[in-house]
Amino acid sequence: MRVIVQRAREASVSVNNEIVGKISKGLMLLVGITHTDTMADASYVAEKVANLRIFEDESGKMNHSLLDVKGEILSVSQFTLYGDCRKGRRPNFMDAAKPEQANEIYMGFNEELKNLGIHVETGLFGEMMDVQFVNEGPVTLIIESK
Template sequence: MKLVIQRVKSAQVTVSGQLVNKIGAGSLIFVGVAAHDQLTSAVQLAAKVCKLRMFSDPAGKMNLNLFQVGGQILSISQFTLLADLRRGNRPSFQDAGDPEHAQALYHEFNQQLISHGADVKTGIFGADMLISLENDGPVTFEMEA
């Protein structure tokens, strides 16, 4: 499982011109599920995300987690994070999990975030989505399990 986490002032997701969800300040998380990923990946990453000190304290140091700043999470499934670009000019997605497996682990990841107390909004799994965001920093991290 691979995550790309961005600190945002705001973010929103639309599908077919319709607003699906939006958040204020917090984290925009793109979630890619690999074929070999298991439940433990979702559990570990959700716990780590909730503890990640990526928000600035009054001194400007990254010392606060999502809960300490009252932030929200916008979680977006993105299988392209698993693309293999080593050969040729066309991405290979053979490492990405099949849709049923990926959707189950994506859902479990979000449920784990919620169980830790996070305010989680999501996009629509498998849909072509338009993501709008206002980066804060910018601060972007990759995380894998």
């Protein structure tokens, strides 16, 4: 499992020009699932995301987690995170999980986050989406379960 974590001042995702998910302060997540991922991977990454200390304290140091600042999450499924661009000019997506498996793990990942007490908004799995956000900092990290 591979997740791009971006600290956001605000974020939204639209399908057909209609907003389907929107948050204020929190994290914008792009979530990629590979064929070897399980719910154990989803649980590990959810706990890591929720407790990652990437929000600034009163001294300007990254000492607070999403849970500490009571932030929200916008989670968007992103199979292209497993695109292999090493050969040729067209990415190979063979490492991305099949849609049925990916959706099950993606939904479980979002449930894990909700179970930790986080408000989670999502895009629509498998749809063409437009994502807008303000990357605060900018702060962008990659979390992988393996």
